[in-house]
Every structure is written in structure tokens, then in C-alpha cells.
Amino acid sequence: MAQKHTRPEILRLSEADIRRRTTGKTWVRGLQYFQEGHVLRAVWRGATLTAEVQGSEYMPYVVHVSFTPEGNLQTATCTCPYEGLGDCKHIVAVLLYLLHHAQDVPQRASLEELLESMSREELIELIHQLAAAHPEVIELIETFRHVPRVENSVRSGLSPEVDVAALVRSLRTELYQLAQAYLYYDPDAFEEELPFTELFDPLLEQVQAQLAEGKPREALAALETLTMAWQEACRDVQVEWLIQTGLLEDEPWLQKLGMLWAEALLSLELSAEERAHWIRRLA
Structure with a gap:
């Protein structure tokens, strides 16, 4: 059975920590995004927080932030094309949201928990649906099959x-x-x-x-x-x-x-x- 990683009880995160992770200009833009309510649909899945951030594109960007069991920030990634130094403004906005609204973020089942609760038939149907929506999944399955x-x-x-x-x-x-x-x-x-x-x-x-x-x-x-x-x-x-x-x-x-x-x-x-x-x- 997969090891369960749950949301830390205490988050060791401060505004100073968030500022140190990025540049001054990006900090200002991320703070503005947070204050204007651009952070959407934040949820915990295990020890990883996932949130959508409405940016300049029609589709929101997706931010993943994970923490160690001790509550230390471990990784932070975003689907935006940012190539500058440090965290992008979307990650900054999500970290600020978490800092100020941690109690409002719901806990959902992790990927491991979701998969473990599914039957073999459900998993096969899920893979078929994923492959239909994302054909590149078939290549991944083929590679995995021949390991x-x-x-x-x-x-x-x-x-x-x-x-x-x-x-x-x-x-x-x-x-x-x-x-x-x-x-x-x-x-x-x-x-x-x-x-x-x-x-x-x-x-x-x-x-x-x-x-x-x-x-x-x-x-x-x-x-x-x-x-x-x-x-x-x-x-x-x-x-x-x-x-x-x-x-x-x-x-x-x-x-x-x-x-x-x-x-x-x-x-x-x-x-x-x-x-x-x-x-x-x-x-």
C-alpha cells in the first residue's frame, strides 16, 4: 500500500519566506494577484496544495505546492511559461493565500487514495478515458510496459x-x-x-x-x-x-x-x- 502523506498540522511559512523566494517586481505582482482574488479552487491533496490562478490567459494556471511532514515548504511549481528567477507571481499569490486563509482550504483525497479505492475495471475505464483525451498517454503506457x-x-x-x-x-x-x-x-x-x-x-x-x-x-x-x-x-x-x-x-x-x-x-x-x-x- 502507498505511504500516506497528509497535510501538515503547522505550516512554517511567513511573508518574509515568500518574498525571499522571488524578485521584488514579481513579489509586487503576486501580492496584487492575491489581493484582487485571482486564486481559485485551492485544495489539499495529501501534503500538496493545488490551486488555480486566473492570469492573463483564458484558462487559469495551476500551481502545486508541497510541504514536508514538519510543515516546511518543499516544492512549488506552476504551469505558466515564466522563465525569470525565483517563483512566478502565481506561486506568490497562492503562498500568500495559504498564509492568510489556510483554514479555508478543504482537504481532498490524494492520488494514491483515489487509485487505491478503485476496482480493476474502474482503473481500466479511467485509463481508456485518459488515453482518449490525451493520446500521449498511450506512449507512456507502452514505455512503462517494456520496462x-x-x-x-x-x-x-x-x-x-x-x-x-x-x-x-x-x-x-x-x-x-x-x-x-x-x-x-x-x-x-x-x-x-x-x-x-x-x-x-x-x-x-x-x-x-x-x-x-x-x-x-x-x-x-x-x-x-x-x-x-x-x-x-x-x-x-x-x-x-x-x-x-x-x-x-x-x-x-x-x-x-x-x-x-x-x-x-x-x-x-x-x-x-x-x-x-x-x-x-x-x-
């Missing part, structure tokens, strides 16, 4: 004590702190060694051991898990701020990750179907 199957105990490819969700949370935290330092021009934050090698080295050592033991498929599963964890953390933290600095290009663990991917794939005699799968997956 090589391994035993549940090693499905992630990593040892059972590795908490992948905790790894993603740690990565998000480190990336966000670096992004904030870049946003506020704090050069001291970049003089020390970046923390990612320390986080990933023990995990990459597991992959190296798997390859040494002649277990390339387990190594591939582990590499896929680690790569997806990194992608998820980067996507949620708007890592383009850090890409502009060039800091991530020379990360030792990223170079090692690429070498291990090559070694694992070259250690296998892949069928045509498997080659096609990994080409799609790596792309």
Missing part, C-alpha cells in the same frame, strides 16, 4: 535500506539552497564542494559492485532509479538557475553516472526490443 521486470526486493536496483523519496527530498533541499544563493548573488555558497557527490557516491558504489558481481540488469535498474531521482529534484527546483552558473557541468558524480550507464548497457546482449526501450528511456 524490464525484476524481483520486488530489488526493483529499484538499490539495497532495501535506501529511501529513494528521502534522497529526492535531500536533493531538492540542496538544489533550492544553491538556487537561492545564486539568486541573491552569494558567491561564498559556491566556494565549498557541492554536496551531491557525498549523497550519490555510496549509491554509485552499489552500482559498481553489482557490475563487478556480474549483475548488469540490477545495475541498470539502480541507475534508472538514481537518474529519475535527480530529474525529479531538478524539475521541482527550477534548476535552470544553476545551469546558468555552469556549476553542475563538472559534478564528479554526474560524470561517474554516465560512465556506469555505458558500462551497464555494454555488459548486456540486448535484444532489438530492449535496445529500442533503452533508446526511448535515455532520451
Whole structure:
């Protein structure tokens, strides 16, 4: 059964916290959006708040804000095309709404709870409806269907004590702190060694051991898990701020990750179907 993540009892969020997450101009626009009532249909689903914000387009933008169990802001994303530094005005407006109207936000079932309550027939019908409305879902299903199957105990490819969700949370935290330092021009934050090698080295050592033991498929599963964890953390933290600095290009663990991917794939005699799968997956 999926782990349940509920709305935090206490939110550790202040107006100063929200202002620090964005630029001065965007803060003013977000405050104006909040005061003019642009935030619509805010709901909690588990530990994630979802809200619509009426912007300049006909369709509202959708903002997702998630929190740790301790009530600390973890991620904030928006469907708008904003490419500036920090949070967009829609996220600012939603955070201000949450700060001032937390008691008015209803709690709804999370995705995990909704899916677990459905029968097999209902899930199949749901997938058919999604595929009819969004044909790209069919490609996602095909890709998922061809992921090589391994035993549940090693499905992630990593040892059972590795908490992948905790790894993603740690990565998000480190990336966000670096992004904030870049946003506020704090050069001291970049003089020390970046923390990612320390986080990933023990995990990459597991992959190296798997390859040494002649277990390339387990190594591939582990590499896929680690790569997806990194992608998820980067996507949620708007890592383009850090890409502009060039800091991530020379990360030792990223170079090692690429070498291990090559070694694992070259250690296998892949069928045509498997080659096609990994080409799609790596792309």
C-alpha cells in the first residue's frame, strides 16, 4: 500500500519566506494577484496544495505546492511559461493565500487514495478515458510496459535500506539552497564542494559492485532509479538557475553516472526490443 502523506498540522511559512523566494517586481505582482482574488479552487491533496490562478490567459494556471511532514515548504511549481528567477507571481499569490486563509482550504483525497479505492475495471475505464483525451498517454503506457521486470526486493536496483523519496527530498533541499544563493548573488555558497557527490557516491558504489558481481540488469535498474531521482529534484527546483552558473557541468558524480550507464548497457546482449526501450528511456 502507498505511504500516506497528509497535510501538515503547522505550516512554517511567513511573508518574509515568500518574498525571499522571488524578485521584488514579481513579489509586487503576486501580492496584487492575491489581493484582487485571482486564486481559485485551492485544495489539499495529501501534503500538496493545488490551486488555480486566473492570469492573463483564458484558462487559469495551476500551481502545486508541497510541504514536508514538519510543515516546511518543499516544492512549488506552476504551469505558466515564466522563465525569470525565483517563483512566478502565481506561486506568490497562492503562498500568500495559504498564509492568510489556510483554514479555508478543504482537504481532498490524494492520488494514491483515489487509485487505491478503485476496482480493476474502474482503473481500466479511467485509463481508456485518459488515453482518449490525451493520446500521449498511450506512449507512456507502452514505455512503462517494456520496462524490464525484476524481483520486488530489488526493483529499484538499490539495497532495501535506501529511501529513494528521502534522497529526492535531500536533493531538492540542496538544489533550492544553491538556487537561492545564486539568486541573491552569494558567491561564498559556491566556494565549498557541492554536496551531491557525498549523497550519490555510496549509491554509485552499489552500482559498481553489482557490475563487478556480474549483475548488469540490477545495475541498470539502480541507475534508472538514481537518474529519475535527480530529474525529479531538478524539475521541482527550477534548476535552470544553476545551469546558468555552469556549476553542475563538472559534478564528479554526474560524470561517474554516465560512465556506469555505458558500462551497464555494454555488459548486456540486448535484444532489438530492449535496445529500442533503452533508446526511448535515455532520451
